[in-house]
Amino acid sequence: MATLEQRFKAFVKLGEFFLNFTKTSSDNLSSVDHNNEWYSKFESAITLAGHKNGWFTRQQLMFAISTWAEQLKEKNLNEWLYPYPLENNTHKIVAIIMAGNIPLVGFHDFVATLISGNQVLVKCSSNDNILLPFIANYLKHIEPGLISEIEFSEGKLNKFDVVIATGSNNTARYFEHYFGNKPNIIRKNRNSIAILTGEETKEQLNELGEDIFRYYGLGCRNVSKLFVPMDYNFDAFFKSINTYQSLIDQNKYANNYDYNKAVYLMSEFKFLDNGFFLLKEDAAYASPIGTAFYERYNTTEELRKILLRDSDQIQCIIGSDIIENSLPFGKTQKPDLWDYADGIDTVEFLLKT
Numbered sequence: 001m002a003t004l005e006q007r008f009k010a011f012v013k014l015g016e017f018f019l020n021f022t023k024t025s026s027d028n029l030s031s032v033d034h035n036n037e038w039y040s041k042f043e044s045a046i047t048l049a050g051h052k053n054g055w056f057t058r059q060q061l062m063f064a065i066s067t068w069a070e071q072l073k074e075k076n077l078n079e080w081l082y083p084y085p086l087e088n089n090t091h092k093i094v095a096i097i098m099a100g101n102i103p104l105v106g107f108h109d110f111v112a113t114l115i116s117g118n119q120v121l122v123k124c125s126s127n128d129n130i131l132l133p134f135i136a137n138y139l140k141h142i143e144p145g146l147i148s149e150i151e152f153s154e155g156k157l158n159k160f161d162v163v164i165a166t167g168s169n170n171t172a173r174y175f176e177h178y179f180g181n182k183p184n185i186i187r188k189n190r191n192s193i194a195i196l197t198g199e200e201t202k203e204q205l206n207e208l209g210e211d212i213f214r215y216y217g218l219g220c221r222n223v224s225k226l227f228v229p230m231d232y233n234f235d236a237f238f239k240s241i242n243t244y245q246s247l248i249d250q251n252k253y254a255n256n257y258d259y260n261k262a263v264y265l266m267s268e269f270k271f272l273d274n275g276f277f278l279l280k281e282d283a284a285y286a287s288p289i290g291t292a293f294y295e296r297y298n299t300t301e302e303l304r305k306i307l308l309r310d311s312d313q314i315q316c317i318i319g320s321d322i323i324e325n326s327l328p329f330g331k332t333q334k335p336d337l338w339d340y341a342d343g344i345d346t347v348e349f350l351l352k353t
Contacts, residue, residue: 002145004086007115008077010143015072017138022066038138049103049130054252056103060215061131063333064103071337072111080337081115084347089117094350095160097175099167100125102215104132108337109164112346114139119149121160162353164346183353187342191224191285192316192332195303195323198232204319205240207330211318212277213244214333216253217289220315220341221332224287226279226294227303238274248276257290285313315342 002010021042050056070076094113098106105128113120124132136150163184165175172188179186194208211223228234248254261278264271271291272279282293297303300322307314307323317326340346 001091001148002143004115004117006143006145007117008081010139010146011072011077011111011115012074013142014135014139015069015074018065018069018072022062022069038141042134042138045130045134049128052130053100053127055216055218056128057250061103063214067334068104068107070334076337077115081347084116084351086116086351089351091117091119092161092350092353093119093121093159094162094164095121095123095157095179097123097157097163097165097167098125098128098132100127100129102219103128105219106166107132107135108341109166109346111337113164113350114146114149116347116350118162118350120151121157122150122152123154123157124152162350166341183349185344185346185349189286190220190313190315190342191287192221192318193225193227193285193307193314194223194318194329195227195320195326196229196232196237197320197322198229200236200319200329202236202240204329205237206243207328208237208318209241209244210330211332212241212292213247216247216250217287217292219333221335223316223318223332224292225282225285226292227297227306228294230296230298232296234272234279238272241277242274245274245276253290256288260288260291285310 017038021039046058046061049061050058096106096109096113098109106122106124110120110122110132122132122136133152136152140147140150161182163175163179163182163186165172165179165184166187167175169188172186175184175186192211194211200208208223211221213222215222217224248257257276257278261271261273263269264278264280269280271281276290278291279294280287280291281295283295284293287293295306297306304323307317316332317323318329318332319326
């Protein structure tokens with residue numbers, strides 16, 4: 001069994017591997033640690049992940065890897081873990097049931113569990129079951145003490161102490177039924193929102209496009225709804241996000257955009273359209289792919305009441321400083337290690353369980 005220090009160092013090395021991979025051309029693989037064997041294997045894993053899931057384009061996969069390369073730097077890991085008394089952790093087997101909507105979506109739970117001194121029992125989504133097993137094998141290679149600490153299961157989960165499960169509102173009911181007798185974190189559907197005031201710069205609105213379109217809008221941290229003033233004009237918004245129009249060249253995205261546009265037309269719903277993205281006025285939060293909902297607000301106080309009422313549906317708030325803890329534009333898909341999903345501190349939960 002690996003010590004806390006060995007686990008920490010293994011993830012630092014993993015971060016270095018990710019960083020080198022994103023910066024190293026295939027012609028220069030032999031110049032880096034663990035030479036071209038692991039780099040070639042990673043290339044193959046990325047290619048296979050893309051073949052199995054059409055949403056996982058190389059561009060999106062490389063973005064996910066580069067984001068984790070940044071987070072797994074020694075400085076960031078130290079800053080994240082410093083407040084926790086990890087030496088007091090009691091070793092436990094943590095079952096992690098992962099979603100598969102975006103690449104490596106459950107990786108934070110995986111890191112938090114292992115680096116805090118526990119064993120992971122992972123059930124991957126069939127939509128994202130290539131990259132994490134590769135990463136696990138790499139970690140076992142550089143730190144053999146982790147061999148006994150990482151296990152994957154494709155069937156029914158057995159012999160575990162704690163559960164972390166992520167899915168839809170429907171699967172959450174299933175999780176609660178089967179895992180309710182164990183300490184657990186069960187995550188349901190959430191969406192992210194942006195608050196606009198009409199004073200945003202072109203650059204800010206363009207960065208908002210990153211919050212909306214990264215991973216084609218499939219993540220809970222993607223902005224799926226805009227709150228705008230009563231007299232808001234969307235012309236500047238549409239002009240600023242025009243740099244993302246190449247999205248329509250991706251077949252899966254284009255099919256969803258065309259389908260949703262046809263539904264809105266046949267239903268005689270009013271909507272705005274720029275040729276690759278739709279805006280529909282709607283009080284709901286979970287908009288379909290290729291679409292964002294919007295809702296107009298009168299006053300800041302009115303908006304605060306709405307967001308407080310619907311807080312269990314919201315993952316991130318982007319934009320205006322009128323709401324506490326809101327994020328800057330363009331930040332949603334680059335969370336820090338201490339930015340926990342649903343605001344639940346995973347490490348603290350594991351330590352107290």
